Amino acid sequence: xxxxxKVNALGFFEIRLESIGGLGAxxxxxxxxxxxxxxxxxxxxxxxxxxxxxxxSPVKAHIRFCMPETLIRDTTPVERPHIVGIFHESLxxxxxxxxxxxxxxxxxxxxxxxxxxxxxxxxxxxxxxxxVDAIGIALEEKNRVNMAMLGALFRLCDFLDVEQMKxxxxxxxxxxxxxxxxxxxxxFQRGYDEVKFQTxxxxxxxxxxxxxxxxxxxxxxxxxxxxxxxxxxxxxILKDLSISRAGMMPHFLSDxxxxxxxxxxxxxxxxxxxxxxPDKKGxxxxxxxxxxxxxxxxxxxxxYACPTDALSSEREEDGYADEHRVPHLFDLTARQ
Numbered sequence: 001x002x003x004x005x006k007v008n009a010l011g012f013f014e015i016r017l018e019s020i021g022g023l024g025a026x027x028x029x030x031x032x033x034x035x036x037x038x039x040x041x042x043x044x045x046x047x048x049x050x051x052x053x054x055x056x057s058p059v060k061a062h063i064r065f066c067m068p069e070t071l072i073r074d075t076t077p078v079e080r081p082h083i084v085g086i087f088h089e090s091l092x093x094x095x096x097x098x099x100x101x102x103x104x105x106x107x108x109x110x111x112x113x114x115x116x117x118x119x120x121x122x123x124x125x126x127x128x129x130x131x132v133d134a135i136g137i138a139l140e141e142k143n144r145v146n147m148a149m150l151g152a153l154f155r156l157c158d159f160l161d162v163e164q165m166k167x168x169x170x171x172x173x174x175x176x177x178x179x180x181x182x183x184x185x186x187x188f189q190r191g192y193d194e195v196k197f198q199t200x201x202x203x204x205x206x207x208x209x210x211x212x213x214x215x216x217x218x219x220x221x222x223x224x225x226x227x228x229x230x231x232x233x234x235x236x237i238l239k240d241l242s243i244s245r246a247g248m249m250p251h252f253l254s255d256x257x258x259x260x261x262x263x264x265x266x267x268x269x270x271x272x273x274x275x276x277x278p279d280k281k282g283x284x285x286x287x288x289x290x291x292x293x294x295x296x297x298x299x300x301x302x303x304y305a306c307p308t309d310a311l312s313s314e315r316e317e318d319g320y321a322d323e324h325r326v327p328h329l330f331d332l333t334a335r336q
Contacts, residue, residue, distance in 0.1 A: 002040040002159050004065060006082060006104070011070040015153075016078040017061035018097040019087035021050065022246055024146030028085075029061030031168050032153065032160075036065050039164025045072050057244075058095055080211060081105060083156065085149055087134070089113075090243040092122055100211040103127060103202060108152055108195070110134040110145065113318070115198035126202035130156055132195040135247035139315065143180070143187040145246070151191025162192065237330055241269060242321060245298030249316045252291050252324075256310035259288050263302035263311060271296045273326045290326030 004013040015032070019025030026048040033046035042065045050059040062078040080100045089111040091097050098107060108130040109118050115129040122129075134148035147169070154162050166185055173181045264272045271291050279285040303311045 002042060004042070004067065004159060007066065008080060008082075010074065011066045012072070012074070013065045014078045014081050015063040015065075015083045015085065015157075016081040017059075017063070017085040017087060017149075018091055018095065019059045019061065019085075020091065020244060020246070021057045021059055023059075023087045024144045025059050025061045025085075025087050025149075026050075027172075028146040028150050028153075029063050031165070031172065032150065033063050033065075035154075035165040035168050036063075036160055038168070039161035040159060041068060042066065042159075043068055043070060043072055045075065047075060049077055058091065083108065083153070085153055086110060087145060087149055088243065088246070089118075089121075090245075093240070093243055098122055098124065101127065101208070103208055106130060106156055106197075108132070108149070108156060110149060112136065115196065115200075119200055124200070125206045125208070126200040128197060128199045130195055130197035132191055134191060136315070137187055137190045137194065139247065141183050141187040141190065143183040147184045147187035148191035151188040151193075152195035154188075155192045155195050156197070240294050241297040242294060245296065245316055247298070247316055248300060248313055249293070249296060249298050249321065250291060250300060250303050250311045251314045252288075253310050253312070254288075254290070256308045257288050258308055258310075259286065260307065261286070261288075262305045262307060263288075266301040266305045268299065268301070269295045269297060272302075273328055290324070292328050293321035293325045294327070296321075 007013050017025040017029055029046040029048060033044040036042045036044045044063065044065045046061065046063045048059060048061045050057060060077065064072055064074070064078070066072060080102065082102065083106045084098055084101060086097050086107065086109045089109055101107065104127065106128045107122070107124070110133070111118060111131050112133050113121070113131065115131055118129055118131060130152065132148060132152040134145045134152070137148040138145045150165065154160050154165055166188065169184050169188060170181055173184055271293070273289045273292055274286045275289050276284050277287050298316070300313050303313045
C-alpha cells in the first residue's frame with residue numbers, strides 16, 4: 001500500500017506548478033494526477049488556473065492526492081503546497097511563486113543555478129530546494145520542458161510509480177504524435193536522473209511568515225485610494241515581458257546589420273531601438289541600435305525575418321539581457 005509522506009488537516013498532499021503559457025504545466029499536472037491515481041491507487045485531482053490563454057502569460061496547475069478512503073470535495077486553488085514546481089525561474093519577478101509553503105515544503109526550480117544561488121534569489125530562509133535544467137534538457141532532446149520537470153517531480157515524489165508515468169506518456173502521445181514518444185521518454189528520464197537537491201536548515205529564531213492567498217489584491221474596498229483611483233496603471237511603456245521568454249532569445253550583431261527594418265516589421269512588441277543619423281551621403285536615415293530586452297518575449301520572429309544573419313537565436317544566459325539591453329528613450333519616462 002502506497003503511503004503519502006505528509007498530508008494537511010484535510011488529508012491531502014498538495015502540489016502547485018508555477019509556469020507560463022507554452023511550457024506545458026497544465027498537461028504536466030493532468031499526467032501527474034493520472035499516474036498517481038492509476039499507478040499508485042491514490043485519489044487525485046488536477047486543475048489549472050490562468051488568465052488569457054496566451055503563450056507567456058502566468059499559469060498555475062494544482063494537484064491533490066489523498067488515500068483511497070479520503071474523498072476529494074475541494075477544488076479550490078492550492079494555497080499551502082507541499083511541493084512547488086517552478087517551470088520558469090524569472091516568474092519570481094512578478095509572482096510570489098513560493099507563497100504558502102511550509103518549513104518542510106520542497107521547491108523545484110527549472111534553472112541552471114545552484115540550490116544555494118536560488119535560495120538567495122527566491123529569498124528563502126531555508127527548506128529543501130531542488131533544481132533541474134529542464135530547458136537545456138528539452139532543447140537537447142528536442143522535446144518539451146514539462147517532460148523534464150515531470151521527471152524531476154517523480155524523483156522527488158517516491159510514492160509515485162515511474163513506470164506508470166512512462167505508460168501515461170506513451171498513451172498520451174503515441175496515437176497523434178508517435179515520433180514524439182521516445183524524445184519525451186528520454187526527456188523525462190533525464191529530468192529524473194539530473195535533478196539536484198539540497199536541504200537548508202532554518203536559522204535559529206527564524207519562522208516563515210503567515211501565508212497570504214496568492215490572489216489577494218493589493219488594492220481592495222478597504223485599501224484603495226479615495227475615489228478608486230488606479231495609482232499604478234498598466235501600460236505598454238511599463239510592461240516587462242522578460243518573464244515570457246522560454247529559454248531562447250535573439251542576439252544582435254551590429255556589423256552584419258543593413259538596417260532594413262525587416263525585424264521591426266515582424267516584432268509584435270516593438271523591441272528594436274532606432275536612432276536617426278546621417279548616412280554616407282549625409283542624408284538622414286534610421287539606424288538600428290539594438291534590442292530593448294524588457295519588451296522581448298523571445299518569439300524569435302525577428303531571427304527568421306533577418307536577411308543577413310544579424311540576429312541569431314541563442315540560449316538565454318543569466319545577466320545577458322541586462323548587459324546588452326539598449327533601452328528605449330521615451331519622453332514620458334526617465335532615462336533608464
